[in-house]
């Protein structure tokens with residue numbers, strides 16, 4: 001049976017551990033023209049990605065110890081936890097000068113209050129110098145690498161502009177696993193053009209990985225204002241969202257539909273895979289659809305009822 005993140009943390013550490021959202025100051029190669037696809041540089045990022053690079057809640061980049069202290073102060077209002085996950089989510093946190101990144105992350109892992117380092121990145125940003133840095137960091141503290149795969153289907157990935165193919169992910173997964181680094185994969189349900197069986201195929205594929213997948217983050221597609229996907233979505237509404245026109249193939253799931261799908265997906269996961277997230281957490285001021293995801297408590301209650309027997 002797959003396990004909740006809270007179960008895993010309790011088992012491994014025996015105490016409360018909270019996540020601190022931090023910024024590394026990195027950008028993303030999918031936005032700055034470094035990735036060339038079909039002879040053209042990609043500069044617009046994934047079509048669902050907002051200005052904040054999928055991490056609106058991360059602070060601006062300032063001295064890392066100051067960021068950590070500030071984030072801890074905010075959390076202290078809610079908890080008395082003294083151990084934390086240093087979580088770098090937005091943009092691509094292994095992209096940039098490796099010397100600078102080594103210095104930054106070394107300062108993080110040397111702190112006693114940080115028990116896990118978690119870095120969100122792309123599988124095409126794990127060159128040999130980066131891998132050496134990660135190996136060294138992982139010898140000092142548990143390291144999680146989060147990869148934004150979203151789907152295994154090339155057509156969908158091309159359409160939203162992911163900028164790498166599945167074999168790049170497979171290679172990264174193999175190299176990280178060989179170093180004993182834990183991998184968390186992000187999956188989005190509801191990408192335009194995907195059927196329910198396409199989405200479950202992505203989960204089946206991840207469930208068949210060797211070594212077995214450490215962690216997964218599931219979320220529903222969120223249409224955020226100001227993104228390319230927002231423009232596509234508006235034009236699809238004009239055409240009729242469920243029309244046969246591939247340009248108009250958006251299907252925004254209801255809360256019931258989404259939570260049923262998550263339960264089906266979780267039932268497919270290998271024993272012990274850790275479910276780090278089950279629903280999207282986009283900024284409410286940018287969210288266009290689905291509006292039900294604003295009521296996070298209700299969504300989580302529904303998810304918890306539907307996964308009671310398949311998630312410990």
Ligand code: SF4
Pocket residue numbers: 028029030031044045046049050053054090091092122148
């Ligand atoms: S989702 Fe991630 S990989 Fe895609 S453009 Fe945004 S920051 Fe880059």
